[in-house]
Amino acid sequence: MTTGPLAQVDRDDPEPGVGEVRVRVSACGVCRTDLHLVEGDLAPHHPGTVPGHEIVGVVDALGTGTRRFAIGDRIGIAWLRGTCGRCRFCRTGRENLCPDARFTGWDADGGYAEYAVVPEAYAYALPPQLDDATAAPLLCAGIVGYRALKRAELPPGGRLGIYGFGASAHVVAQVAVAQGATVHVLTRSPEARELALALGAASAGPADAEPPEPLDAAITFAPVGGLVPVALRALDAGGTLAIAGIHLTDVPALDYERELFREKQLRSVTANTRADGEEFLRLAAALDVRPTVDPRPLSTADRVLADLAADRITGAAVLLPG
Numbered sequence: 525m526t527t528g529p530l531a532q533v534d535r536d537d538p539e540p541g542v543g544e545v546r547v548r549v550s551a552c553g554v555c556r557t558d559l560h561l562v563e564g565d566l567a568p569h570h571p572g573t574v575p576g577h578e579i580v581g582v583v584d585a586l587g588t589g590t591r592r593f594a595i596g597d598r599i600g601i602a603w604l605r606g607t608c609g610r611c612r613f614c615r616t617g618r619e620n621l622c623p624d625a626r627f628t629g630w631d632a633d634g635g636y637a638e639y640a641v642v643p644e645a646y647a648y649a650l651p652p653q654l655d656d657a658t659a660a661p662l663l664c665a666g667i668v669g670y671r672a673l674k675r676a677e678l679p680p681g682g683r684l685g686i687y688g689f690g691a692s693a694h695v696v697a698q699v700a701v702a703q704g705a706t707v708h709v710l711t712r713s714p715e716a717r718e719l720a721l722a723l724g725a726a727s728a729g730p731a732d733a734e735p736p737e738p739l740d741a742a743i744t745f746a747p748v749g750g751l752v753p754v755a756l757r758a759l760d761a762g763g764t765l766a767i768a769g770i771h772l773t774d775v776p777a778l779d780y781e782r783e784l785f786r787e788k789q790l791r792s793v794t795a796n797t798r799a800d801g802e803e804f805l806r807l808a809a810a811l812d813v814r815p816t817v818d819p820r821p822l823s824t825a826d827r828v829l830a831d832l833a834a835d836r837i838t839g840a841a842v843l844l845p846g
Contacts, residue, residue: 547581
C-alpha cells in the first residue's frame with residue numbers, strides 16, 4: 525500500500541435508532557479485514573463507510589426500545605452487527621451464514637471515529653479486568669480466531685499448527701496453550717516468532733517450514749493461498765485445517781495423495797455467531813488472555829494500515845481517538 529486510502533472528514537454525531545445504542549469510542553482495534561476493504565480486496569458495500577469493527581466504548585445515548593445497556597456502560601462492538609433471524613441458518617444456530625448478515629465497518633460505519641452506533645442485540649459486555657486497548661482486539665481477532673480454533677477440531681492435548689502470527693493468531697495461541705495444547709507457530713516475521721515463543725509456543729519457524737512433529741489440527745491466518753498445501757502436508761492422518769480470514773489469494777492445485785488423503789479435512793471459517801462471541805469473552809476472562817497491543821493515535825490510521833500490510837506490527841494495533 526503506497527497511498528493513503530483513508531480520508532479524514534467531519535460528520536455529524538450519529539444518532540441511535542430503534543433498538544440501537546451509541547458509544548463514545550475509547551479504542552478500536554485494527555483488523556486485517558480493514559486492510560482488505562481499503563485496498564479493494566473486498567468490494568465496498570457503501571461508499572465512504574468508516575472502517576473498524578473492534579470497538580470499545582461507553583454508552584452515551586440510547587435509542588427507543590433499548591433494554592440491555594444503560595448510559596455509562598462499557599461495551600464492545602464487533603464485526604457481526606445484524607442478521608435476519610428468519611432464514612434456515614439463523615434458525616439453526618448458524619447466523620454467521622445468514623445471507624442478509626450485516627457487518628460493522630462494511631455495511632455501516634465503524635470505529636475509526638469518535639462515536640459509533642450498534643444494535644444493542646449485537647453488542648457485548650466486556651471483561652472488567654481488561655483495559656480498553658487490550659479488550660479491543662478480542663472483538664474480532666479473538667472471537668473469529670476462537671471460531672477458527674473450534675472449526676479446526678483440535679483434540680484435548682493435541683498438536684496445533686498456526687500459520688501467520690498476527691492479531692488473531694497470537695490470541696488463539698494463548699487459548700490453546702492454556703487448554704493444554706502443544707502449539708507450533710510458522711510465520712515469516714522474526715518478531716512474531718519471538719512473541720510466539722514468549723506466549724508459550726513449543727516452536728516457531730518460517731511459514732513454509734515443516735513443524736517438528738505432525739499436527740492434529742492447523743489454522744492458517746495469513747491470507748496466502750500457497751500455505752494451504754503446506755499446512756495440509758503437515759497434518760497427521762485425520763487432521764483438520766481451518767482457513768481463517770475473509771480473503772485469501774488463490775490456492776494452488778492440491779496433490780490428493782500427499783495433502784488430502786487419509787481423511788484430512790479442509791474447512792473455511794465465516795465470521796462468527798453471537799454465541800461464539802459470548803463464549804469466547806467468558807473464556808478469555810477465565811484464562812486471562814491478554815493481547816499484545818500497539819496503541820496508536822486515530823489520526824495515524826493510514827500509517828497503521830501500511831504497517832499492517834508490511835508486517836511491521838507485532839500483536840495487534842489499536843487506534844485511540846483524541
